[in-house]
Amino acid sequence: MAIIEQIVELMVRAVMQGTPLLFGSTGEILTEKSGNLNLGIPGIMYIGAISGVIGGFFYQNYTSNYNVILAIIIPLVSSLAGSLLASLIYGFITITLRANQNVTGLALTTFGVGLGNFFGGSLIKITKSDTPFLALSKISAAYRTTLPFANRLGLFGNLFFSYGFMVYLAVVIALIVSFVLKRTRVGLQLRAVGESPATADAAGINVNRYKYFATCIGGMIAGLGGLYYILDYSKGIWANDAFGDRGWLAIAIVIFAIWRPNVSILGSYLFGGLYILFNYVSVSMNLLPLMQMLPYVVTIIVLVIVSMRKKRENLPPASLGTNYFREER
Amino acid sequence: MSETVSEKFALQLRTVTKAFGTKVIANKNVDLDVHYGEVLAILGENGSGKTTLMNMIAGIYHPDAGEIYVNGEKASINSPKDAFKYRIGMVHQHFKLVDLFTATENIILGINDGNKFDIASAEKEVKSISDKYGFVINPKKKIYEMSVSEKQTVEIIKVLYRGADILILDEPTAVLTPQETEKLFDVIRNMRNDGKSILIITHKLHEVLAISDRVSVLRKGEHIATVNTAETNEIELTEMMVGKKVSLNIGRSEPKDTCDRLIVSGINMTNTEGVKVLKDISFTAKAGEILGIAGIAGSGQRELLEAIAGLRPLDDGNITYINPVNSEQVELRSKSPMQIRELGVRLSFVPEDRLGMGLVGNMDIIDNMMLRSYKKGRSVFVDRKPPRQLADEIIESLEVVTPNAQTPVRRLSGGNVQKVLVGREIASAPSVLMVAYPVRGLDINSSYTIYNLLNAQKENGVAVIYVGEDLDVLLELCDRIIVLCAGSVSGVLDGRTAKKEEVGLLMTKVKGVGENE
Numbered sequence: 001m002a003i004i005e006q007i008v009e010l011m012v013r014a015v016m017q018g019t020p021l022l023f024g025s026t027g028e029i030l031t032e033k034s035g036n037l038n039l040g041i042p043g044i045m046y047i048g049a050i051s052g053v054i055g056g057f058f059y060q061n062y063t064s065n066y067n068v069i070l071a072i073i074i075p076l077v078s079s080l081a082g083s084l085l086a087s088l089i090y091g092f093i094t095i096t097l098r099a100n101q102n103v104t105g106l107a108l109t110t111f112g113v114g115l116g117n118f119f120g121g122s123l124i125k126i127t128k129s130d131t132p133f134l135a136l137s138k139i140s141a142a143y144r145t146t147l148p149f150a151n152r153l154g155l156f157g158n159l160f161f162s163y164g165f166m167v168y169l170a171v172v173i174a175l176i177v178s179f180v181l182k183r184t185r186v187g188l189q190l191r192a193v194g195e196s197p198a199t200a201d202a203a204g205i206n207v208n209r210y211k212y213f214a215t216c217i218g219g220m221i222a223g224l225g226g227l228y229y230i231l232d233y234s235k236g237i238w239a240n241d242a243f244g245d246r247g248w249l250a251i252a253i254v255i256f257a258i259w260r261p262n263v264s265i266l267g268s269y270l271f272g273g274l275y276i277l278f279n280y281v282s283v284s285m286n287l288l289p290l291m292q293m294l295p296y297v298v299t300i301i302v303l304v305i306v307s308m309r310k311k312r313e314n315l316p317p318a319s320l321g322t323n324y325f326r327e328e329r
Numbered sequence: 330m331s332e333t334v335s336e337k338f339a340l341q342l343r344t345v346t347k348a349f350g351t352k353v354i355a356n357k358n359v360d361l362d363v364h365y366g367e368v369l370a371i372l373g374e375n376g377s378g379k380t381t382l383m384n385m386i387a388g389i390y391h392p393d394a395g396e397i398y399v400n401g402e403k404a405s406i407n408s409p410k411d412a413f414k415y416r417i418g419m420v421h422q423h424f425k426l427v428d429l430f431t432a433t434e435n436i437i438l439g440i441n442d443g444n445k446f447d448i449a450s451a452e453k454e455v456k457s458i459s460d461k462y463g464f465v466i467n468p469k470k471k472i473y474e475m476s477v478s479e480k481q482t483v484e485i486i487k488v489l490y491r492g493a494d495i496l497i498l499d500e501p502t503a504v505l506t507p508q509e510t511e512k513l514f515d516v517i518r519n520m521r522n523d524g525k526s527i528l529i530i531t532h533k534l535h536e537v538l539a540i541s542d543r544v545s546v547l548r549k550g551e552h553i554a555t556v557n558t559a560e561t562n563e564i565e566l567t568e569m570m571v572g573k574k575v576s577l578n579i580g581r582s583e584p585k586d587t588c589d590r591l592i593v594s595g596i597n598m599t600n601t602e603g604v605k606v607l608k609d610i611s612f613t614a615k616a617g618e619i620l621g622i623a624g625i626a627g628s629g630q631r632e633l634l635e636a637i638a639g640l641r642p643l644d645d646g647n648i649t650y651i652n653p654v655n656s657e658q659v660e661l662r663s664k665s666p667m668q669i670r671e672l673g674v675r676l677s678f679v680p681e682d683r684l685g686m687g688l689v690g691n692m693d694i695i696d697n698m699m700l701r702s703y704k705k706g707r708s709v710f711v712d713r714k715p716p717r718q719l720a721d722e723i724i725e726s727l728e729v730v731t732p733n734a735q736t737p738v739r740r741l742s743g744g745n746v747q748k749v750l751v752g753r754e755i756a757s758a759p760s761v762l763m764v765a766y767p768v769r770g771l772d773i774n775s776s777y778t779i780y781n782l783l784n785a786q787k788e789n790g791v792a793v794i795y796v797g798e799d800l801d802v803l804l805e806l807c808d809r810i811i812v813l814c815a816g817s818v819s820g821v822l823d824g825r826t827a828k829k830e831e832v833g834l835l836m837t838k839v840k841g842v843g844e845n846e
Contacts, residue, residue: 185446192427192438199425203439204410312429312473 008155010273010280012162016233018272019163020045020243022170023225024250025257025264026177031218032254033181034211035194035319036094039105041222042247043112044086048223049230050116051082053238056139056231057123071142075231076224083223086112087216095211098323109247117240124238133239140236143228166228171265173221178262190214194317197324207324225250249275252299258306258314271295332362336401339365339526340386340417340495345395347381355381358395359552361545363495366524368517370531370541370558374570374833375626375798378550379530380422383497386528387419388412399495418488419497424480428473432466436487458489462519465512477602478509485516496520497528502536503627504604514540532570532625534563534837548572563834571800571833579780579805581824582788584618589651590792591637591674591761596646598632606632608817610646614761614792616653619783621807621824622796623832629816630796634763637794638676639666650674653760653790675759677751677767687750690739694720694731694749697738701757723752727778744775751779755786762786765796780806800829812836 024045031038038044055078059071086108093104124134143164150161181187192200193210201207229246230238253271257264278291306314334341340363347356356378363369373379384390386397388406397404399415406412412419426435433452452468459466459482466482475483481501488496498517502510517527517540531537537544538558545555546569553569591614598607607629614620622630635641637648639661648661650672661669677687688697698716705712720734727748731741738746751767764783768776783806787793797803803810807824812835820835 183446185441188430188434188438188446192430195427195429196425199427199435200438202409202425204408205439312471318428 005155006280008159010276011269012158013276013279014269014273015163015167016272017275018268018270019167019170020225020229020233020246021250021253021271022174022265022268023228024222024247025253025268026170026174026261027218027220027222027225028251028254029218029257029259029261029264030177030181030221031215032259032320033190033194033317034214035197035317035322035324036090036211036215037101037105037321038087038090038108038215038218039102039251040086040090040108040112041105041219041251042245043109043115044083044090044219044222045226045229045247045250046112046116046243047086047226048079048083048220049226049243050119050238051223052076052079052227053134053136053230054078054082054119054123056136056236057134060136060138066138068142068145071139075139075143075227079223079227080220083220083226084216086223087219090219091212091215094323095208095215098325101321101323113241116243120238120240133237136231136236136238138236140231140234143231144235164228164232166224166232169224170228170268173224174261174265177221178260181261191317194319197319198326201324201326211324222247222250249295252296255306255316256299256302258302259316271298274298334398334401337364338398339363339400341398341401342382342386343396343398345382345385345392345397347378347385347390347392354550356385356392356547356550359547359550361552361555363526363528364542365526366521367542368521368527368529368540369555370529370537370544371547372532372534372537372544372566372570373547374532374800376549377547377570379547380499381550382547383419383499383528383530386412386417386495387497388417389419413491413493416492416494417497418491418493418495420481420484420488420499420501422499422503424484426472426480426483429471431469431471432475432479432483432486433468435472435483436468436490440491455486455490458486462489462516462523464516477504477604478506478513481505481513489520494524495526495528497530499530500532501529502531502533510536532837534566534834537566538563546570563837564830567830567833567837571829573829577801577805579777579802580784581805581808582784584615584787584808586790587615587617589613590616590653591794592647592649592651593633593637594647594649596633596636596648597644598629598636598641599644600632606816607636607643608815610813610816610818612811612818612821614794616760616792617787617790618808619787619793619795619806619824621803621810622794622813623798623800623803623810623836624813625836626798628813628836630765630813632816633813634676634765634794634796637661637669637761637763638674639664639669640676650761673758673760675754675757675762677754677762677764688738688746691737693735693737694724694729695734697749698723698753698756701753719753719756723749723756727752727782744771747771748775748778751782755782759786759791761792761794763794763796766798767795768802769798776802800832803832804829 024041028038028041052075056075059074090104090108093099094101124132127134145164147161150157153161181191189205190210193205193207197207226243229243234242249271253264253267256267274294278288283291342359342361345356345359348354359382371379381390385392388409388411391407397406404415406415433448433455436455437451455468464482464486466479472480501513505513521527541558543555543557546553548570594611596607596610600606610633624630632641636643643662650659650661652659659672695716698719699711702716703711717734723729724731724734729745729748731745738749747767754762767779783793795807804824804827810822810824810827811818812820812832814836822831
């Protein structure tokens with residue numbers, strides 16, 4: 001039984017590790033479907049995290065009558081607002097000003113990480129704490145509330161019901177985005193924008209509007225990944241740089257999932273598992289970096305396989321990374 | 330000659346005028362009447378303003394002056410969407426389709442009619458439209474699996490799906506095989522019998538005669554005449570299309586000491602889409618003369634020059650170069666572009682996109698000179714002195730208007746870009762100089778500078794190959810003219826004696842008449 005328990009535990013940890021990745025990759029897929037390669041997603045996830053933390057910090061420390069519903073809503077809304085602003089920066093520079101997407105994205109990531117650490121540091125200063133941490137334990141408790149019957153269902157309950165609401169939110173959002181992309185008019189038009197903006201333009205679709213909406217909504221979804229990481233996964237503890245390279249992993253999952261958010265659910269959990277696998281197998285310390293490399297190795301293998309099969313449907317959106325200029329005579 | 334505006338006409342244009350910038354007048358005071366249930370062919374040479382005129386009807390451009398009436402009522406058409414409100418739809422030459430989508434998905438793209446989004450019922454409607462008019466199409470097929478003619482079918486159904494009663498087809502047969510063209514014509518006839526008005530842009534005379542009820546001829550942006558197809562013939566249409574000869578006074582010296590320099594024999598080429606673009610082309614370019622190549626745009630001129638320059642593979646045939654130094658015969662077909670270049674064959678290609686193949690827009694004039702000379706010298710460092718001198722020479726002798734030689738080429742005007750490009754090609758002392766559309770978009774003075782340069786090259790014993798579109802220029806500049814039509818040579822004419830109508834007729838006819846070589 002011990003082995004099974006251990007496997008279930010690994011799976012539970014994989015889901016928890018995978019959830020920020022799922023938010024991030026779903027947001028990035030939505031953005032990329034409009035032809036925008038937003039490499040600023042890691043930065044936006046940082047900004048989403050710190051914005052939520054700021055909101056939660058002030059609510060937790062400066063309110064007299066504490067309310068659980070508000071404890072959830074305030075960090076959520078401030079996180080969404082922060083990611084929205086960050087996405088608008090990216091959108092304005094690449095869509096309106098038509099600057100290079102890669103450069104803008106990378107700059108935004110550097111900016112986002114710096115911004116997160118700056119405000120994180122400031123908040124830690126405000127608490128006059130001796131440790132380099134900031135704990136939002138009350139808020140985190142609200143985020144980690146599980147269904148009451150979860151721990152009565154044994155391993156099954158452990159595997160499916162032991163999470164805070166954001167884990168389910170991530171899955172629901174991924175499924176919704178999948179559905180919208182595949183089955184709705186808006187999705188068809190968004191994909192047209194990403195595949196061939198000139199065609200979409202000729203068909204009367206407002207290309208820039210679609211790009212803005214996809215980039216902003218995508219960024220907001222990704223930002224929730226940062227929020228989840230701090231308030232649920234890390235139990236409300238903010239430490240500078242703790243979020244690590246998860247944003248890049250999310251972008252790798254986009255390729256792994258061949259631009260399908262429903263595949264991304266599995267991909268995220270798989271990557272989440274691979275990310276922490278080293279805790280569950282005994283390897284010597286100097287092999288550890290190799291183990292941590294696993295998710296990226298898998299990504300490369302997927303890339304090779306997809307490229308070899310050359311199925312048109314599995315390729316990135318055709319206009320990905322390029323800005324759209326309407327041809328004027 | 331134009332009728333009064335009334336609801337008896339599907340579409341009427343009155344004194345429609347459009348200019349691009351201050352110099353180029355694309356359409357001038359055009360009147361046009363389109364009946365219900367007719368096929369009207371819009372005939373004209375390249376640059377006669379056919380497409381611009383149709384784009385105004387389709388809402389892509391807005392006329393500077395003049396009115397458009399639909400069903401006798403004044404219409405204001407500012408976008409393709411507006412055009413659809415008036416039940417006007419246009420099928421462009423370059424398809425606007427999303428490769429990854431199915432036919433149906435492309436057809437319904439952009440329609441927000443408030444109805445439920447339902448692919449299945451849209452597929453049914455696509456099927457019923459195609460059955461009604463005799464199209465053959467699978468609504469579920471992805472665009473990337475389709476042939477060119479299937480893609481065109483999707484474009485036409487797209488317009489019909491939006492309820493168009495007036496259809497504009499921009500050179501629909503340019504990409505089709507004769508069999509596919511026949512099928513398209515059947516469909517067009519079905520649409521006409523259904524009461525739709527079809528405007529078809531073309532410059533192929535035999536197709537005009539085969540499909541249209543009436544023909545409107547445009548020349549240099551003006552409406553020349555509209556005639557009933559049954560009452561006209563190819564000769565009359567050609568005359569209307571090319572007009573009377575205009576004298577340009579381009580100096581042309583008698584060729585002297587001519588000898589064979591480049592012998593092209595029996596070359597064939599198939600492009601990546603599997604279409605045969607060059608068919609059994611043979612000719613000889615002689616040193617000391619200018620050989621003109623005439624033809625409708627896309628008849629194989631570009632492919633021919635690129636084949637000679639070693640940029641495109643041939644199916645078969647030979648290109649033999651005769652070395653001026655030792656009269657040695659060299660086969661170019663097996664050579665790389667670099668080897669061909671070293672022999673002195675220079676290609677100066679000026680397609681619409683000037684900066685595409687000849688120059689690098691972001692680099693300055695000096696650096697662009699170095700694109701030809703970077704291999705010179707033995708040191709790992711490049712020597713910037715000679716290219717700088719060359720740049721200064723070109724700027725001075727060709728009167729290039731530029732702040733200095735360090736200005737990025739893309740900031741120069743079209744004419745100056747062209748001078749830099751041609752100047753560089755000539756400076757490398759070629760023995761064969763191929764130029765394509767060297768005066769496109771240039772003002773009169775710059776054009777004459779280029780003509781004089783070409784003439785000077787000819788007098789120096791260079792074999793010049795000149796691809797042009799203006800027949801008057803071809804007839805005054807070139808010693809001999811080859812006419813290409815749909816990838817094959819339809820005639821070889823003497824530049825001094827040939828008539829403009831003769832060239833015009835050869836350009837539009839698949840079977841040649843004047844093959845006297």
